[in-house]
Amino acid sequence: MxxxxxxxxxxxxxxxxxxxxxxxxxxSWATVFTVQGEHQGAARVATVDLDPEGLDLSGTGTPEVELTG
Incomplete structure (x- = not known):
């Protein structure tokens, strides 16, 4: 990682x-991350927003995930 x-x-x-x-x-209020890795042998990139509603900076709420690649 x-x-x-x-x-x-x-x-x-x-x-x-x-x-x-x-x-x-x-x-820090950073809650959106780009995650790169492999899933089932294929390179994947995911954008993960840990606070899509802008209400919980702890990152423990329901995330929004967008996969690319």
């Missing part, structure tokens, strides 16, 4: 530090 984020930084260490700060931020 790999977590990726697009951001701007002066170098790779700075980018890693920014990403770590975002990942650990308890106030």
């Amino acid at each position: 790999r977590w990726e984020i697009d951001l701007e930084a002066g170098d790779s260490v700075g980018a890693a530090r920014k990403a770590l700060a975002i990942q650990r931020d308890p106030g």
Whole structure:
């Protein structure tokens, strides 16, 4: 498993530090993720929205999943 984020930084260490700060931020509202992997031998990509209603930032509600690939 790999977590990726697009951001701007002066170098790779700075980018890693920014990403770590975002990942650990308890106030983060990131709830939509692109998940890449294999399912039954085929490459799959899923977009998972853990809070499609915008009501529960904990991510424990009913997710919305869109498969591609």
